[in-house]
Amino acid sequence: xxxxxxxxxxxxxxxxxxxxxxxxxxxxxxxxxxxxxxxxxxxxxxxxxxxxxxxxxxxxxxxxxxxxxxxxxxxxxxxxxxxxxxxxxxxxxxxxxxxxxxxxxxxxxxxxxxxxxxxxxxxxxxxxxxxxxxxxxxxxxxxxxxxxxxxxxxxxxxxxxxxxxxxxxxxxxxxxxxxxxxxxxxxxxxxxxxxxxxxxxxxxxxxxxxxxxxxx
Numbered sequence: 001x002x003x004x005x006x007x008x009x010x011x012x013x014x015x016x017x018x019x020x021x022x023x024x025x026x027x028x029x030x031x032x033x034x035x036x037x038x039x040x041x042x043x044x045x046x047x048x049x050x051x052x053x054x055x056x057x058x059x060x061x062x063x064x065x066x067x068x069x070x071x072x073x074x075x076x077x078x079x080x081x082x083x084x085x086x087x088x089x090x091x092x093x094x095x096x097x098x099x100x101x102x103x104x105x106x107x108x109x110x111x112x113x114x115x116x117x118x119x120x121x122x123x124x125x126x127x128x129x130x131x132x133x134x135x136x137x138x139x140x141x142x143x144x145x146x147x148x149x150x151x152x153x154x155x156x157x158x159x160x161x162x163x164x165x166x167x168x169x170x171x172x173x174x175x176x177x178x179x180x181x182x183x184x185x186x187x188x189x190x191x192x193x194x195x196x197x198x199x200x201x202x203x204x205x206x207x208x209x210x211x212x213x214x215x216x
């Protein structure tokens with residue numbers, strides 16, 4: 001695929017509340033040996049999965065399967081990535097209003113029957129765009145402008161090709177008519193392809209690459 005950035009693969013993170021505060025001064029000093037860190041305005045990279053209105057209650061969390069040791073390690077690796085990205089963003093002095101949510105809408109998947117639907121805080125991936133009541137994953141998400149590439153952190157790859165990091169928490173799935181609670185994390189590195197309605201996606205969890213086209 002041409003016209004997109006080359007990305008490094010990372011394991012997997014997520015959490016909630018992308019627009020809530022500054023980087024916490026408890027965990028980051030342990031990670032980066034810094035006395036204080038200022039995040040991208042309104043971003044808490046250690047809790048980056050959508051507004052507090054969608055944060056699950058303790059009862060909801062209790063209904064999710066526990067993270068396996070492998071999934072916990074993946075989540076921690078993506079937590080580290082989001083924290084480092086937020087630190088880099090704090091040095092760029094960018095206007096957050098210039099980086100609205102790039103994903104709200106309905107998207108078809110190139111060379112696939114799949115469909116993604118993103119609302120303000122939640123997402124659903126359907127295996128078949130013509131079957132919306134079965135075989136899907138659901139969860140919450142948040143995003144930060146910018147991404148780490150082979151050439152370092154970037155905000156874009158030229159005019160009209162903005163880059164974002166999208167943090168996902170998968171919490172439910174339905175397979176062959178059976179609902180199942182789900183609990184794992186993922187990150188998409190995305191780049192607009194000259195248009196807000198066409199984006200390249202690098203799935204940092206799986207290493208997969210694909211193009212999405214907004215249809216609604």
